[in-house]
Amino acid sequence: MALLNAVSRAWRRTSLRTQLVTITSGLLLLTLVVTTFVSASLFRQELERNMDSELASNAQTLANYFYALRDDLPSDEEDSGPTYAELQAISRFYGWLLDDEGQPIPNLNLRTANSETADVPQIPRLTPQEASEIRYQAFEVPGTQPNSRGFRMMAVDLQHQEETVVIALPLDNLETSVERASFLVATIGLLATLGASVMAYSLVTRAFRPLLQVEKTAAAIAEGDFSQRVRTSSPPETEIGRLAAALNTMLEHIEEAFAEKAASEEKMRRFIQDASHELRTPLVTIRGFSELYRQGGLGENPEVVGTAMGRIESEATRLGQLVEDMLTLARLDEQRALENKPLDLNIIAHETVMDMTVNAPDREVKVIGLAGGSPAPAPVMGDEGRIRQIVTNLVTNALRYTPEGTPIELAVGTDSLVEGKQESVLEVRDHGEGIEPEDAQKIFERFYRADNSRQRETGGTGLGLAICAAIAAQHGGSVRHSETPGGGATMTLRLPLDQEAAAADEEHEVDLTEEELEQFRSAALGSRE
Structure with missing residues (x-):
C-alpha cells in the first residue's frame, strides 16, 4: 500500500505532457504484447497445419517402405513400392509399424537406430481399431531425452493389414521458427513503440505550446498585468481556440472589473476629498465667528452680532443642505426601489x-x-x-x-x-x-x-x-x-x-x-x- 501511495503521489506530480506520453506508450506496449502473442499463436497454428499435411501425405509412403522391407507387399500393390525420391522425402520422418496389439514390429522402423542416445518420440500403444478412430488426426508426444521439445505424430490404420503405421516429425524447427518470429515481431514493435513515444512527446509538446502561452499569460496576470491576452494560431473551433477565446473574454471582464474598481476607488477618493473640503469651508466659518463671539471680539454692537449670527446661520444652512445632498446621492448609489x-x-x-x-x-x-x-x-x-x-x-x-x-x-x-x-x-x-x-x-x-x-x-x-x-x-x-x-x-x-x-x-x-x-x-x- 505504501508503494502504491508513493507511485500515486509521484504520478500526480508529473506534468500532463509526461502523463499523456506515458499512457500512450503503455497502450502501445500492451498492444505490442497482444499482437506478439496472437501473431505467434496464428503462426504456430499455420506451421502445425503444414506439418500435419506432410505427415498425412507421407504416411502411406512410409507404410509402403515398411512393406518393401518386409517384402510382403499386397498383391495389388506389388508395383507400388516407394521410389527413390519418395525414400529421400521420408528420410526426415520418424516411423514405426505396429502389429494388431499395438506393439512395434522389430526392424520395421525409421530413424530409430540410436534411440538410446538420440531424441526419438515415445511410441504410443495403438491397435488398428484405436488408430482408425484418430485416423489422420495429429497429436503431440514427448521425446525420450530430458531436453526434448516433443514431436508431432500421426497414426494411420492400414486397410489391407491388421497393422498401424506411426509417422512423426520433431517440433524443434517449429518452435524455433515461432520463437524467431515472436522475437522479430517484439523487436520491431519495441522499436516502433520507442519511435512512436518520441514522436508523441514531440507532438504533445507542440500541441501543448498554446497551453504554455496560457500559463505565461496567467503568470503575467498574477503579477498584475491585466492587459495580457492569450494569442494562439489554433482555429477558433478547436479546443485550444475555444479555450483561448473563453480566457480572453474572461480576462476582458476581469480587466474591466478592475478598471471599474480602480475608477470607483478614485472617484470615492475624490468624493471624500471634495466632501471634506466642502464641509470644512462652512465649518471654518461657523467656528471662526463662534470663537470671535466667545472671546468678545464682536463687542456689544447688536448689528455686528446680528451679522455674525446671520453668517453662522447661513453657513449652517448650507452645511445641512450639503449633508442632505450627500445622503441623497448615497441612497441613489444604493439603487433603492x-x-x-x-x-x-x-x-x-x-x-x-x-x-x-x-x-x-x-x-x-x-x-x-x-x-x-x-x-x-x-x-x-x-x-x-x-x-x-x-x-x-x-x-x-x-x-x-x-x-x-x-x-x-x-x-x-x-x-x-x-x-x-x-x-x-x-x-x-x-x-x-x-x-x-x-x-x-x-x-x-x-x-x-x-x-x-x-x-x-x-x-x-x-x-x-x-x-x-x-x-x-x-x-x-x-x-x-x-x-x-x-x-x-x-x-x-x-x-x-x-x-x-x-x-x-x-x-x-x-x-x-x-x-x-x-x-x-x-x-x-x-x-x-
Whole structure:
C-alpha cells in the first residue's frame, strides 16, 4: 500500500505532457504484447497445419517402405513400392509399424537406430481399431531425452493389414521458427513503440505550446498585468481556440472589473476629498465667528452680532443642505426601489411654475411646448418625489445662475431621438450667460462648479446636477445640456414614455390659469414689499 501511495503521489506530480506520453506508450506496449502473442499463436497454428499435411501425405509412403522391407507387399500393390525420391522425402520422418496389439514390429522402423542416445518420440500403444478412430488426426508426444521439445505424430490404420503405421516429425524447427518470429515481431514493435513515444512527446509538446502561452499569460496576470491576452494560431473551433477565446473574454471582464474598481476607488477618493473640503469651508466659518463671539471680539454692537449670527446661520444652512445632498446621492448609489406611479411632466411643470411665482415673483417662468406652442401631455411611470426633485433642482439652478429679470421657460412634450422610441421630455431653458463647452462636459460630476458665475457665493453645493443625472438614470432616462438659441443653457430631462397612458390618450387638466398665476405673483411681490 505504501508503494502504491508513493507511485500515486509521484504520478500526480508529473506534468500532463509526461502523463499523456506515458499512457500512450503503455497502450502501445500492451498492444505490442497482444499482437506478439496472437501473431505467434496464428503462426504456430499455420506451421502445425503444414506439418500435419506432410505427415498425412507421407504416411502411406512410409507404410509402403515398411512393406518393401518386409517384402510382403499386397498383391495389388506389388508395383507400388516407394521410389527413390519418395525414400529421400521420408528420410526426415520418424516411423514405426505396429502389429494388431499395438506393439512395434522389430526392424520395421525409421530413424530409430540410436534411440538410446538420440531424441526419438515415445511410441504410443495403438491397435488398428484405436488408430482408425484418430485416423489422420495429429497429436503431440514427448521425446525420450530430458531436453526434448516433443514431436508431432500421426497414426494411420492400414486397410489391407491388421497393422498401424506411426509417422512423426520433431517440433524443434517449429518452435524455433515461432520463437524467431515472436522475437522479430517484439523487436520491431519495441522499436516502433520507442519511435512512436518520441514522436508523441514531440507532438504533445507542440500541441501543448498554446497551453504554455496560457500559463505565461496567467503568470503575467498574477503579477498584475491585466492587459495580457492569450494569442494562439489554433482555429477558433478547436479546443485550444475555444479555450483561448473563453480566457480572453474572461480576462476582458476581469480587466474591466478592475478598471471599474480602480475608477470607483478614485472617484470615492475624490468624493471624500471634495466632501471634506466642502464641509470644512462652512465649518471654518461657523467656528471662526463662534470663537470671535466667545472671546468678545464682536463687542456689544447688536448689528455686528446680528451679522455674525446671520453668517453662522447661513453657513449652517448650507452645511445641512450639503449633508442632505450627500445622503441623497448615497441612497441613489444604493439603487433603492422606486415608488413608481403614473405621472405627467406637464402637470409637474405647471406646479413648479406655481411654486416659482411665490419663491421668485420677479422672474417670468412659464410652460410652453417643445416647439414653442402649447405644452403637451408627457406621461411617465416614476417616483413622484424624485422626479419633482429633478425639476426643482434644474429650475433652481436656472434661477441661481442667471441674472435677475431674465425669463425661464419649461418646455414639455414628447419626442423621439431613435425611430420608434418615444420619450417624455421636459426642458428648462434659461437666457443667461450659458456654460462654456469645456465646463459643459463636467457639470454632472459631483462637486464640480464652472469657473464663471457658478461659484460658492451662489449657495450651491455642486451636487444638484449629479443628483438629477443619478435619479434620471435610475428611471431609465437622462439629463443633458445644450445651448439655448439666442444664448443661455437648456437642461433636458428625458424619461421613457408611459405607453399605456399615451395609448389611452388621456389629457390631464391643468387647474391653474395664467390669471391665477399672476395673482400669486402679485401677492408674493406685495408681501415682500
